[in-house]
Amino acid sequence: MAVARAGGRAPELLSIGQVLARLQDDFADLTPSKLRFLEEQGLVTPERTPSGYRKFSQEHIERLRLILTLQREHYLPLKVIAELLEELDAGRDPIIPGAAPRSASTILAPRRVLSSEELRRATGASSRFLGEAIAAGLLPAAEVFPHDAVAQVTALLRLAEQGITPRHLRALRVAAEREAELIAHAVSVRGHKSGSPAGTEEALELAAHLETVRSGVLRRRLG
Structure with missing residues (x-):
């Protein structure tokens, strides 16, 4: 149970969806199932409401950030x-x-952006490879990149080692853009019906559910 601070105010506790909204800018592959897995492994122990819902404090979020970075x-x-x-x-x-x-x-440390040179040093990717990823729409065409681009480029390099190059993944980018449009439409419709605007948190939660479904389909296809 949350302990009230001096002045009688309890620390803010967040739902899984709110945790995803806080962390997914830095850890794009974070999903509710991964949070539950880390809990099962005893690495983080969120609080529970009387009805059994998980609630995370700021300390839990910083602990998760450390685990995911390691x-x-x-x-x-x-x-x-x-x-x-x-x-x-x-x-x-x-x-x-x-x-x-x-x-x-x-x-x-606070999250930061990376220059293309820093991104190349962090991943070992060549300028040509980054250019191919940008041309395929898998990375933004920008002067700086978000820190989670390190994980994306590393994954792209591992795929390229097996013959799956950025140009082969254009369909993946198109599918992701269509999913983003689907989520945006669903959030907009729900916000219109409820009379209040729906935010990024709800969109990210829907994205996490889609990722869970996609992963299940892929695993089944792979047998």
């Missing part, structure tokens, strides 16, 4: 992440394995 940028398995979290919970500041030297507490 996975994406340092490729650490959950067992190692759990050990780092235990050290942090004990009041220590452990050094991240393979980061010389970088402590876990420094990971929670």
